[in-house]
Amino acid sequence: MHMNATSLQKDAPNFEAILAAHARIAPRIHRTPVVTSTSLDEIAGAHLYFKCENLQKTGSFKIRGATNAVFSLTDEEARHGVVAPSSGNHAAALALAARWRGVPAFIVMPSNSSAAKMRAVESYGGKITQCEPNMASREETCAEVMQKTGAHLVHPYNDPRVIAGQGTAALELIEDVGELDVVIAPVSGGGLLSGTAIAAKSMRPGIRVIGGEPRNADDAHRSLAAKKIEPAAPFETMADGLRATLCPLTFSILQSFVDEVSVVTEEELTAAMLLLWERMKLVVEPSGAVAAAPAMNRRIRSEGKRIGIILSGGNLDLHKLPF
Amino acid sequence: MHMNATSLQKDAPNFEAILAAHARIAPRIHRTPVVTSTSLDEIAGAHLYFKCENLQKTGSFKIRGATNAVFSLTDEEARHGVVAPSSGNHAAALALAARWRGVPAFIVMPSNSSAAKMRAVESYGGKITQCEPNMASREETCAEVMQKTGAHLVHPYNDPRVIAGQGTAALELIEDVGELDVVIAPVSGGGLLSGTAIAAKSMRPGIRVIGGEPRNADDAHRSLAAKKIEPAAPFETMADGLRATLCPLTFSILQSFVDEVSVVTEEELTAAMLLLWERMKLVVEPSGAVAAAPAMNRRIRSEGKRIGIILSGGNLDLHKLPF
Numbered sequence: 001m002h003m004n005a006t007s008l009q010k011d012a013p014n015f016e017a018i019l020a021a022h023a024r025i026a027p028r029i030h031r032t033p034v035v036t037s038t039s040l041d042e043i044a045g046a047h048l049y050f051k052c053e054n055l056q057k058t059g060s061f062k063i064r065g066a067t068n069a070v071f072s073l074t075d076e077e078a079r080h081g082v083v084a085p086s087s088g089n090h091a092a093a094l095a096l097a098a099r100w101r102g103v104p105a106f107i108v109m110p111s112n113s114s115a116a117k118m119r120a121v122e123s124y125g126g127k128i129t130q131c132e133p134n135m136a137s138r139e140e141t142c143a144e145v146m147q148k149t150g151a152h153l154v155h156p157y158n159d160p161r162v163i164a165g166q167g168t169a170a171l172e173l174i175e176d177v178g179e180l181d182v183v184i185a186p187v188s189g190g191g192l193l194s195g196t197a198i199a200a201k202s203m204r205p206g207i208r209v210i211g212g213e214p215r216n217a218d219d220a221h222r223s224l225a226a227k228k229i230e231p232a233a234p235f236e237t238m239a240d241g242l243r244a245t246l247c248p249l250t251f252s253i254l255q256s257f258v259d260e261v262s263v264v265t266e267e268e269l270t271a272a273m274l275l276l277w278e279r280m281k282l283v284v285e286p287s288g289a290v291a292a293a294p295a296m297n298r299r300i301r302s303e304g305k306r307i308g309i310i311l312s313g314g315n316l317d318l319h320k321l322p323f
Numbered sequence: 324m325h326m327n328a329t330s331l332q333k334d335a336p337n338f339e340a341i342l343a344a345h346a347r348i349a350p351r352i353h354r355t356p357v358v359t360s361t362s363l364d365e366i367a368g369a370h371l372y373f374k375c376e377n378l379q380k381t382g383s384f385k386i387r388g389a390t391n392a393v394f395s396l397t398d399e400e401a402r403h404g405v406v407a408p409s410s411g412n413h414a415a416a417l418a419l420a421a422r423w424r425g426v427p428a429f430i431v432m433p434s435n436s437s438a439a440k441m442r443a444v445e446s447y448g449g450k451i452t453q454c455e456p457n458m459a460s461r462e463e464t465c466a467e468v469m470q471k472t473g474a475h476l477v478h479p480y481n482d483p484r485v486i487a488g489q490g491t492a493a494l495e496l497i498e499d500v501g502e503l504d505v506v507i508a509p510v511s512g513g514g515l516l517s518g519t520a521i522a523a524k525s526m527r528p529g530i531r532v533i534g535g536e537p538r539n540a541d542d543a544h545r546s547l548a549a550k551k552i553e554p555a556a557p558f559e560t561m562a563d564g565l566r567a568t569l570c571p572l573t574f575s576i577l578q579s580f581v582d583e584v585s586v587v588t589e590e591e592l593t594a595a596m597l598l599l600w601e602r603m604k605l606v607v608e609p610s611g612a613v614a615a616a617p618a619m620n621r622r623i624r625s626e627g628k629r630i631g632i633i634l635s636g637g638n639l640d641l642h643k644l645p646f
Contacts, residue, residue, distance in 0.1 A: 033356045035378065039446075054604040055358065274641065281377040281606035281637030314604035318597065323641060 009252040013160040015202035018167040018195065021068040025165060028100060029063055032056050032169075034176045039279050044295045046302040049180070050276075051173040054284050054314030058124070060241075061169050061192060061312050062093035062156075068165030069154045070097040078103050080150035085131075085142045087113045088241050089313055090156040095126030106151050108142045110134075116317060157191030158247040167195025173308045174203045181305040184291040186312050187211035187220045187261060188242040190250030196310065197257035210300060211254070211261040212291040214239045214269060220246055221261040224254060238266055238322050241287030241313065262294035272296045274323050276311070285316040332575040336487040338525035341518065344391040344487040345494055351423060352386055355379050355492075357499045362602050367618045369625040372503070373599075374496040377607050377637030381447070383564075384492050384515060384635050385416035385479075391488030392477045393420040401426050403473035408454075408465045410436040411564050412636055413479040418449030429474050431465045433457075439640060480514030481570040490518025496631045497526045504628040507614040509635050510534035510543045510584060511565040513573030519633065520580035533623060534577070534584040535614040537562045537592060543569055544584040547577060561589060561645050564610030564636065585617035595619045597646050599634070608639040 013021075032052045040048055053061035070082055081104035084094050091107045098105035105126045109118060110133035121128055131141035146153060154162065169192070170183055185196040197209045213220050216235035223230045223246055232245045246254065254261075264272075269286055272293035276284045284292075288311045294300045295307050336344075355375045363371055376384035393405060404427035407417050414430045421428035428449045432441060433456035444451055454464035469476060477485065492515070493506060508519040520532045536543050539558035546553045546569055555568045569577065577584075587595075592609055595616035599607045607615075611634045617623045618630050 038380075057361075059604060277606050277641055281382060283600050283604040283606060318600055318644075318646060321641075321644075 007252050008256045009249050011160050011249065012253050013164040013167070013198060015198060017160065017164040018171055018199050021164040022168040022171055024071050025064055025067040025168065028067055030056050031172060034173060035280060037280050040275060040296065043275065044302060044307070045298065046295060046304060047306045048295060049173065049177045049306070049308045050280070050292070051169055051308065051310045052282065053169055053310060053312050054282060054288055058089065058092045058096055059313055059315040060089035060093065061166060061310070062089040063096060064168050065162035065165035065191060065195070066090060066093035066097040066154060067100070069159060069161040070094070070101050072161045073152060077152050080152070081106060082154045083108070083142060083145050083149065083151035084154050084156060085138045086156050088117060089315060091117065091126065092120040092124055094154055095121050095124035099125045104151070106145045106149055108138060108145060110138065114317065157189035157244065158249055160249070163191050163195045163250070163253070165195070166192040167199040169310055170196040170199040170308070171203070173310070174200065177306070177308060179306060180204060180207055180308045182208045182210060182300070182302065183308040184210045184212050184294060185310040186242060186287055186290040187213050188217070188287070189244035190220065190246045190254055192310065192312060193258060194250045194253035197253060201257050208259045209257060210294065211258055212294050213261050213263050214242060214290060215263045215265050217242050218263045220254065221263050223251060224258070224261055239269060239286040239290050241285065242290060260300070262299050264290065264293040264297060264299060268293045268297045268299070270322050282311065283314045284311050285313050286322065288313040330575050331579045332572050334483050334572065335576050336483040336490070336521060338521060340483065340487040341490040341494055341522050344484070345491040347394050348387055348390040348488060348491065351390055353379050354495060357496060358603060360603050363598060363619065366598065367625060367630070368621065369618060369627060370629045371618060372496065372500045372629070372631045373603070373615070374492055374631065374633045375605065376492055376633060376635050377605060377611055381412065381415045381419055382636055382638040383412035383416065384489060384633070385412040386419060387491050388485035388488035388514060389413060389416040389420040389477060390423070392482060392484040393417070393424050395484045396475060400475050403475070404429060405477045406431070406465060406468050406472065406474035407477050407479060408461045409479050411440060412638060414440065414449065415443045415447055417477055418444050418447035422448045427474070429468045429472055431461060431468060433461065437640065480512035480567065481572055483572070486514050486518045486573070486576070488518070489515045490522040492633055493519040493522040493631070494526070496633070497523065500629070500631060502629060503527060503530055503631045505531045505533060505623070505625065506631040507533045507535050507617060508633040509565060509610055509613040510536050510577070511540070511610070512567035513543065513569045513577055515633065515635060516581060517573045517576035520576060524580050531582045532580060533617065534581055535617050536584050536586050537565060537613060538586045538588050540565050541586045543577065544586050546574060547581070547584055550578070562592060562609040562613050564608065565613065583623070585622050587613065587616040587620060587622060591616045591620045591622070593645050605634065606637045607634050608636050609645065611636040
């Protein structure tokens with residue numbers, strides 16, 4: 001395995017943790033299909049294998065990490081429930097995983113979260129505490145909820161159990177497809193890309209691991225270039241699930257195992273998303289299409305290659321489409 | 324098998340023809356996934372198994388019947404190509420099947436067909452002849468093309484080879500799911516519902532076979548009630564793939580093997596379609612959602628039942644959605 005061992009944090013999960021996560025969560029989640037399309041292969045000039053986490057329970061891969069974390073807790077740890085700050089897919093996933101475990105889930109959501117996302121959390125039995133839409137209020141509110149309830153924190157990505165869970169998508173993809181030259185996953189906080197990289201480099205040491213990131217939220221790309229965590233870009237991206245920034249844990253994993261972060265414009269993202277809907281008949285959210293965009297816009301060396309792509313989610317407002 | 328043998332036409336395909344069709348086409352088409360959703364099960368009060376023909380090659384089940392017909396031809400019959408009148412999914416399917424066989428496909432399309440549909444046919448190498456948008460011009464133009472080219476007619480549904488091919492979707496569905504109490508397919512010209520009914524009643528004699536039809540195009544419902552083929556309704560439906568009417572062959576099969584045709588309003592159709600997109604992340608066209616609408620709107624006796632639903636296609640203009 002190619003790695004830069006000096007930079008990898010000690011608490012980074014290894015491949016055995018991903019295998020254990022898979023055994024733990026497989027009975028509860030969907031083994032999502034891997035689909036292909038002749039016409040998209042022609043557009044990309046490559047063989048594309050799409051892992052459909054948009055068809056996953058709760059509509060995204062986040063249920064993998066949340067379920068692994070919640071079912072890794074001892075009864076004592078789980079007793080007072082779990083808590084997370086999240087405005088998006090992790091919130092719904094944690095609420096459902098906690099319901100499966102039979103404990104409460106406390107979700108700290110910014111007051112400007114969409115009504116649809118709040119309803120999704122509540123439909124799984126999650127208890128919402130609103131905070132101001134900024135990082136300081138979010139962390140403060142989260143600390144208050146933990147103090148008051150004794151709930152256990154399950155961070156969306158700064159958590160080895162969550163990262164190990166997210167790695168099970170790539171594990172299944174490679175089990176199903178066999179040889180792959182490249183695997184691409186979206187990057188935001190880096191949980192999915194970290195788990196993907198650990199699984200992929202362990203199963204196929206020669207594989208190239210690429211992150212997909214919107215140019216308007218390209219902090220992971222800049223961080224790897226600068227060899228330190230760079231702040232979030234000030235721009236808006238339609239990929240609203242990709243606004244988080246790396247933490248030291250995920251940064252260290254990306255530095256060790258990720259070969260490239262490919263940035264795509266909003267136009268490239270829209271084009272990729274429309275093709276996925278039109279040709280593959282899949283509802284994929286913008287954040288979910290960001291791993292497809294580099295290959296479909298030929299932003300990476302992909303000619304003739306076998307490329308695995310993780311379509312991470314399908315939750316979006318169907319009344320506000322970008323096309 | 325429950326049947327009214329007196330009414331069944333002699334050229335109706337039997338279950339052996341469907342098995343033979345499956346062996347013939349399986350190497351060329353997708354074995355589409357069967358998907359489930361806890362939240363849709365709750366809405367329907369039943370266990371729903373969705374056969375995803377929207378994920379099929381060319382975006383609909385039509386490739387099944389077209390491929391079976393084209394590969395059933397002798398070299399002599401196939402030599403001058405194939406021809407069909409169709410403005411929709413059968414047109415694209417026949418063009419692709421003919422390309423696979425290495426013969427030309429002549430498609431007679433009304434001059435008001437959408438540009439997108441014409442492009443789809445051309446992208447598969449089909450040769451389009453335009454006709455006036457009425458039945459007389461369509462048949463006359465089709466006859467002219469046959470006269471001039473010597474091409475072999477592959478009608479969208481009035482053809483036992485096509486009906487046998489369409490029946491392979493239900494065959495796969497029942498193979499994958501096992502026991503089913505009910506199976507529902509859309510009905511228009513009746514090819515898919517005929518094939519579905521023959522396969523389902525042969526594999527599971529106790530199964531209930533239901534057609535889904537828009538109230539605004541309810542001629543199959545009226546025809547079965549009147550025991551004779553009734554003319555098309557004069558109304559418009561968003562399910563633009565469901566404007567054909569039964570032919571004597573499909574009418575005789577429906578009379579023999581179909582238990583009920585359930586009609587749904589445009590509002591029920593839109594609601595079902597939106598749920599399929601939102602909850603299942605599947606792009607399904609209105610005609611494709613019409614088999615889901617009866618169960619999801621509790622229009623049929625479905626409480627606690629295991630219900631197979633054929634989502635027949637996913638081709639529509641994403642810039643003109645009904646929601």
